[in-house]
Amino acid sequence: MKSHTQISTAEAARIAKRLLNHWKHKFEVAETEANFTIFMPDSTVQLTPQPDALLVSIDSTLEDLSRLEQVVLDHLSRMAQQEFTATWQHQ
Numbered sequence: 001m002k003s004h005t006q007i008s009t010a011e012a013a014r015i016a017k018r019l020l021n022h023w024k025h026k027f028e029v030a031e032t033e034a035n036f037t038i039f040m041p042d043s044t045v046q047l048t049p050q051p052d053a054l055l056v057s058i059d060s061t062l063e064d065l066s067r068l069e070q071v072v073l074d075h076l077s078r079m080a081q082q083e084f085t086a087t088w089q090h091q
Contacts (some may be wrong), residue, residue, distance in 0.1 A: 002091040003065045004057040007076065007084050018079040019047065045072055056086070065083035065090070 009015060013079050020029050021038045028039040031069040043060035056072060058065055077084045 001062065001065055002057065003088045005049075005069075005073075005086040005088045006057065007056060007073075007078065007086055008028055008052065009084075010052060010055035011080065014050075014055060015080045016047035016049050019075055022075065022079065024074045040068075043068055044064060046089055049059050049081075 013062065016036045017031075020031060023029065023038050030037040030039070035046055037047075038045040042062050043058055043065075046055075046057045046059075048055040050058075056076070056078070058068060058072065060068065062068060065088070069086070073084055073086050
C-alpha cells in the first residue's frame with residue numbers, strides 16, 4: 001500500500017535531515033541530494049524537500065497505514081518543533 005502527503009514548510013530539508021538522524025539508530029537510512037529515505041521492517045518512508053514543502057511518501061506491506069502515518073507526522077512535528085497536520089492520499 002502507498003500513501004503520500006505534502007507538508008507546507010520553508011524548512012523541509014532541515015526537518016527531513018533531523019528525522020533521518022533521529023531514526024538512523026533504529027533503521028537503515030539513505031540520503032541523496034534529492035531525498036531522504038528510511039527503511040523500516042514493513043515500510044519505506046521517503047522525504048523529499050521542496051522550497052516550500054516537504055513531500056512525504058510511505059510504501060508499505062501493512063494493510064492499515066493510519067498508525068504509521070501518524071507516527072511519521074508526529075515525529076516530523078517534533079523535529080520541526082511545531083504542529084503539522086496532513087491529509088494523506090492513498091494509492
